[in-house]
Amino acid sequence: MYELIQVSEQSYYIQSPAKIGLVKLNDKDVCLIDSGNDKDAGRKIRKILDENGWHLIAIYNTHSNADHIGGNKYLQGQTGCKIYVPGMECDFTRHPVLEPAFLYGGYPCKDLRHKFLMAQESDAEYLTKNVLPEGFQMISLPGHFFDMTGFRTPDDVIFLADCLSSRETLDKYQIGFIYDIAAYIKTLEMVKTLDARMFVPAHAAATEDIAPLAQFNIDKVLEIADRITEICREPLCFEVILQKLFDMYGLTMNFEQYVLVGSTVRSYLAWLKDTGRVSARFEHCMLLWERT
Numbered sequence: 001m002y003e004l005i006q007v008s009e010q011s012y013y014i015q016s017p018a019k020i021g022l023v024k025l026n027d028k029d030v031c032l033i034d035s036g037n038d039k040d041a042g043r044k045i046r047k048i049l050d051e052n053g054w055h056l057i058a059i060y061n062t063h064s065n066a067d068h069i070g071g072n073k074y075l076q077g078q079t080g081c082k083i084y085v086p087g088m089e090c091d092f093t094r095h096p097v098l099e100p101a102f103l104y105g106g107y108p109c110k111d112l113r114h115k116f117l118m119a120q121e122s123d124a125e126y127l128t129k130n131v132l133p134e135g136f137q138m139i140s141l142p143g144h145f146f147d148m149t150g151f152r153t154p155d156d157v158i159f160l161a162d163c164l165s166s167r168e169t170l171d172k173y174q175i176g177f178i179y180d181i182a183a184y185i186k187t188l189e190m191v192k193t194l195d196a197r198m199f200v201p202a203h204a205a206a207t208e209d210i211a212p213l214a215q216f217n218i219d220k221v222l223e224i225a226d227r228i229t230e231i232c233r234e235p236l237c238f239e240v241i242l243q244k245l246f247d248m249y250g251l252t253m254n255f256e257q258y259v260l261v262g263s264t265v266r267s268y269l270a271w272l273k274d275t276g277r278v279s280a281r282f283e284h285c286m287l288l289w290e291r292t
Helices: 039-052 072-079 087-094 098-104 167-173 181-191 211-231 238-249 255-274
Strands: 004-006 011-014 020-024 029-033 055-060 082-085 137-140 149-152 157-161 198-201 278-283 286-291
Touching: 011 039, 011 198, 020 039, 039 072, 055 072, 082 087, 087 098, 098 255, 167 211, 181 211, 181 255, 211 238, 211 255, 238 255, 238 286, 255 278
Parallel strands: 029 055, 055 082, 157 198
Antiparallel strands: 004 011, 011 020, 020 029, 137 149, 149 157, 278 286
C-alpha cells in the first residue's frame, strides 16, 4: 500500500484505498490529484515526495468525499501547497461537516462525525481552467457526487475519480454510492467513448480500456433500479424498502451503511419517480412508494 506506480513519462499514481494521482510538472515540481483519507495518508505521501526530491505545489481534488481530501490539511501545512476543488465540492472541503450532514439529512450524530465521512477542513479554492497546469484538461464527471471532476494529464492519462467501481467491489457490496442516478449513467456513457493512454479510476485497477468496466457499472445501476421497482410492487415506506434491499443483498446495517446506501436509495427513488416508474403518496402521515 502507498506504492508509487509510474504509468507514463509524467504521470504516476500512489496505490492506496482511493488512488492518488501524482504528476511531474518539471524536474522538481509535482501536483497531486486527491490526497488520501487522513493525516496518515498525508504523511506517507510526504515521504514519497521527500524520497524523490519533489516539491508539491498543488492538490487538485476530484471531489470532496473524505477519502479524497483527508490528506489536504496535513500536506498543505507541511508544504504550503494550493488546494483546488470543483464547484460545490469546494464548499464541502472548506466545511467538511456538510458531508455527513448531507448524507444523514440533519445534524450528524457522533457515529457519523469521523474521518471516514468527515475530513479535516482545508483552505481550498475553486477549481477553474486557469489554475490548471499547462496541458491539463478537466473532465466533468457528475453523478457520484455534486461536481466531481476528472483530469487528463499532458501525457494522456485520465484520472477518473469515483465515477465507477471495480467488478469485485460491486459484486461484494452491490449498491455503490450515487448522488444523481441520471447524471451518473450519462457520465458513464460518456466515459465509454473516451480514448486515453491509460485510465486510472480511484477504486478500480488502472487500464487501457475503460469501456467494459463502465458498461458493467451501468448494468449494475439498472439492476438495482429494477430491484427497487420490484420491491415497490406494493406501497412501502423508505425504511422498509431499505430493509428489503439489505436483506436481499446480505448487507450489514450500521450507521455508515445506513447513510451511504440510504442516501443512494433515496436518489434511486427520486429518479424512478421522475421517470414514471414509481409513484409516491402520503398516507396516514407516511410517504409511500409504489410501482406504477
